[in-house]
Amino acid sequence: MGQNLRLMMLSLEGLSVGDAFGEQFFNPANLKYLNAQALPPGEWKWTDDTHMALSIVEMLKEEGTIDPDALIKKFAYRYSKEPWRGYGWGAARLLSKIAEGGDWRELAPKLFVGGSYGNGAAMRVAPLGAFFNNDMKRIVKEARKSAMVTHAHPEGQAGAIAVALAAGLAAQEQTFKPSVFISIVAEWTQESEVKEKLLLASKISEDDFDYAVEALGTGQRVSAQDTVPFCVWVAAHCANDFEKALWKTVSAGGDLDTTCAIVGGIVSLSCKKIPTNWLDHREPLEG
Ligand code: RVK
Numbered sequence: 190m191g192q193n194l195r196l197m198m199l200s201l202e203g204l205s206v207g208d209a210f211g212e213q214f215f216n217p218a219n220l221k222y223l224n225a226q227a228l229p230p231g232e233w234k235w236t237d238d239t240h241m242a243l244s245i246v247e248m249l250k251e252e253g254t255i256d257p258d259a260l261i262k263k264f265a266y267r268y269s270k271e272p273w274r275g276y277g278w279g280a281a282r283l284l285s286k287i288a289e290g291g292d293w294r295e296l297a298p299k300l301f302v303g304g305s306y307g308n309g310a311a312m313r314v315a316p317l318g319a320f321f322n323n324d325m326k327r328i329v330k331e332a333r334k335s336a337m338v339t340h341a342h343p344e345g346q347a348g349a350i351a352v353a354l355a356a357g358l359a360a361q362e363q364t365f366k367p368s369v370f371i372s373i374v375a376e377w378t379q380e381s382e383v384k385e386k387l388l389l390a391s392k393i394s395e396d397d398f399d400y401a402v403e404a405l406g407t408g409q410r411v412s413a414q415d416t417v418p419f420c421v422w423v424a425a426h427c428a429n430d431f432e433k434a435l436w437k438t439v440s441a442g443g444d445l446d447t448t449c450a451i452v453g454g455i456v457s458l459s460c461k462k463i464p465t466n467w468l469d470h471r472e473p474l475e476g
């Protein structure tokens with residue numbers, strides 16, 4: 190397996206473990222494990238975050254580039270098979286219309302006002318950043334294409350671009366100071382609230398966890414703006430410790446499956462591996 194493919198698969202493993210892990214803590218019975226920082230027992234089922242990432246990975250394996258028309262078909266096909274994976278309202282509506290022959294170019298801009306700025310384009314994109322790891326310009330271009338089929342709003346796309354860039358940086362051999370890591374991501378991200386909050390995040394030290402949570406947000410609003418900057422902040426500060434990164438992410442609350450999917454997709458790359466006992470809990474991936 191080529192190096193880019195290997196990194197993409199590692200990021201997919203991290204994303205899916207994060208997604209499935211985070212989802213466990215929506216179950217009140219599992220809160221005792223959160224307090225004890227002990228892994229919840231049993232199989233952890235993954236959600237739409239992983240389901241959509243599988244289509245991106247498949248597309249890149251087949252074509253080496255994102256073809257938006259082919260990608261939206263893959264998203265719609267998987268949605269039609271397992272619509273119960275916990276999809277966002279807008280995504281579910283769009284994907285059912287695509288399955289009936291609709292065109293994403295017409296449908297996506299009509300979701301909400303100005304298109305969706307949900308965190309759904311960001312939650313699925315880390316493996317793409319890993320695949321194009323050493324080419325920041327290409328990451329921006331491919332991440333935007335992967336986002337626009339569902340997320341017409343510039344904030345939704347900026348969120349995807351920022352996460353893909355963070356994954357690309359994490360996949361590199363070089364290690365970065367957290368503030369530098371976040372600043373590089375911000376620098377390459379288009380003008381947006383996501384970018385402004387990344388610039389703020391680059392100035393928040395690791396000790397200021399509560400302030401980071403409050404100022405950046407943890408996905409309570411399910412928007413890219415309210416989700417991505419905090420995830421990049423955690424990934425930058427816990428680059429060498431997968432477990433610490435994910436425990437910190439869930440302890441912040443918010444949109445747990447998605448914040449953990451984003452952090453897991455990035456930190457798996459900088460850590461270069463995922464603890465086996467975490468992987469063992471995750472529902473197997475398809476195929
Ligand atoms: C359930 C106002 C907007 C908006 C706009 C809000 C799954 C809506 C995943 C919308 C992730 C939500 C998440 C999510 C991924 C978006 N004006 N509100 N212009 N744009 N919103 O529906 O794939 O968990 O409340 O497009 O981005 O695990 O329902 O889906 O947590 O953001 O959903 O946006 O969501 P959607 P998505």
Ligand code: MG
Pocket residue numbers: 236237238274275446447
């Ligand atoms: Mg989900």
